[in-house]
Amino acid sequence: MSDANLPPLITTPPGRYRHYKGMLYDVVGTVRHSETLEPMTLYRALYGEHGLWVRPAAMFLEEVVIDGLRQPRFRRVADEPADGQAG
Template identity: 55%
Template sequence: MNTPPPPQEGSLPMIQPGRYRHYKGKEYLVIGVAKHSETEEDFVVYRALYGECGLWVRPAKMFREKVGIGGKLVPRFKWIDDAGTEQDATTRKTTED
């Protein structure tokens, strides 16, 4: 498995479309990143992979952040590759061809 390089200082990792697991355990499918029409802030557009499969948006900065759980910081979302391996969404970075 290839490990993505760490993000460079001042850059934020890209949010790759695909499956992610929330720190509470439920899975979501990231569709893409959209810009707010007025502020141009990046928002992640994603769909729940459970229940009624609701469509959600969340600020990209919040999607990538870590949250305090039980006295330690954990990523809010982890990317899940095709083999089911998780990768921290706060450090995941892809390169574009």
């Protein structure tokens, strides 16, 4: 399949994000699953081994309900220190 025939990507803007559980991540960009062509967000943990992770873009950008409060799963943040801990 040529790039012209690919479905549009749900893009996640690169930058620093905080997961609702408190840890920091840097989004590298948006990629496609090789078999399903599903848009995936590629991101790096800013703690521990600084591992790379991939999650469906729609899931990365969705809201979750925690203790009755609706909030983003990942919230874009200003350039916080990269110790990965909640501030």
